[in-house]
Amino acid sequence: MHRRIQHRFHLRIVLAAVLLAFAGVLASSPSITFGVSSQGQVATTLSNDTISSPNVTYTFGNFRVANKEEVPAVEITFPAGTDVSGAVAVSPLGTVTVTGQTVRIDFTAPVPQRSSKFTLSVGGITNPSTPGAYNVGTVTFYTADLDGISTGSTAIAAGPDYTILDGWLTLTITTVDPGQAVLFGNLDPGIPSPPVDVTVNVDSSLPVSITRTIGGDAVLMGLMVTGTATGAKPAGVADYVDTYQVTLPWTTNPAIPLVATVQYTVVQ
C-alpha cells in the first residue's frame, strides 16, 4: 500500500517536470510562432494602372500578424522598369530605403501583434513604360517578438499579377464654324471683332504640355488668342477654352482674304 502511494507521487513529480519543461520551450523558442500570414486573397492594387504614370500608390494585402509578434519592417522588390526611386511609405508610415528595385520600409511604429487584414501601401512609384502583366513576387515581412528582438522574416506571395495598361492621348477641337474654322467674315479696320471661343478638349493618361502656334496672316489680321489652351496640364479629361479676336490694322490691304492658323500640339 505504502509503495503504491509512493509510486503515484513519483509519477506526478515526473509529469509536472515534463509540463514545466514544455512550457519553457514554448516561451523561449521563436520558431514556434507564425510571423505574418496572408488573410484571404492577397492582391496588389494600383491607384493608377497606366504606363509611365508617376506617383502611383501600390497597395498589398491583406495580411495578418501572429500572436506575440510584431512587424517592424517590410521589403518589396518591384519588377524591372518600375521606378521606385521616389518611393514613400503611405501606410503604415515609415522610413524608406531604396536599393535598386527593392524598397525597404522600417515602420515608425511596428505593426502590432494580432493585426488582421492590414494592408501595405507604397506611394511615389512610377509605373513601367511598357504595358503588360507584372508581379512583385513576394512581400517579405521582418518580424520581432514583443521585446523587439528579431524573430526572422516571413515571405508571402503577393498574389495574382497586376496589369499595366497602355496610355492614351486624345485632342478634340470644337469651333463655332464648320471645318474647324473661325470665320470672322468682313471686318472694319481698327474695330475689335466679337470674341469667338474655341474649345480644346484633351483626354490624356499622363500630364501633357499644350503648345499653341499661331501662323499665317495672323499679324495682318491682328489676331489675338488668349485662354487656357496652352502650357502644362494634368492627366485626365479637361476642356480648355481659347478666345479668338481680330483687330484689323489700318495698314492691312483690304479686299484680300486673310487666313491665319492656330496649331495646337499636345505632348505627354
Added chain:
Amino acid sequence: MRKMILSGGLVFALLFGIVGFAAADIVSYSAPADGTVTVNCTANSAMSLTLNTPDAAQTVQFGAQDPMSGATANVGVNVKSNVEWDLTKVETDATGMLSTDLLDVVAGAVGDHSLTDVYTLNIPWAAAPGAHTATVQYSVVAN
C-alpha cells in the same frame, strides 16, 4: 477707281457690308496629338477723319481779341485709312483774318496719321469790331 470722300466735322468709315457670322454647326475633330484651327477674315476698305479742336462742337473760339494780337490755336487732323488718300482743305473766310499752315492738299499712305493745322488770327486795325466767323472744311479722298 472708287473714290471715298470724308468731310471734316464727321468721323465715319465707309463700310462695304459687315458680314456677321452666326453660330454654325459644332464640329469636333480628334487627332492623336495636334490639330489646327483656321481663322478667316477680310478687311473692308475704310477710312476715317477725326478733327480735334480746342473747343467744343468742333470749333475754335478765339474770343475777344485785339487787332494784331496774332492769337493761334492748334487743330488736330487724324486720318486713318487702309487705302492711299488725299486730304484737301477748303477755307471759307470772308474777312481774310484767318490763316492756316497745313497745305491745301496732303497725300497720305495707308495707316494712322495725325496732322496738326495751326490757325492764326490776324485782325487788321481796319477791321470793324464785332463777331467774325470762318469755316475750314477738310476732306479725305481715296485715290
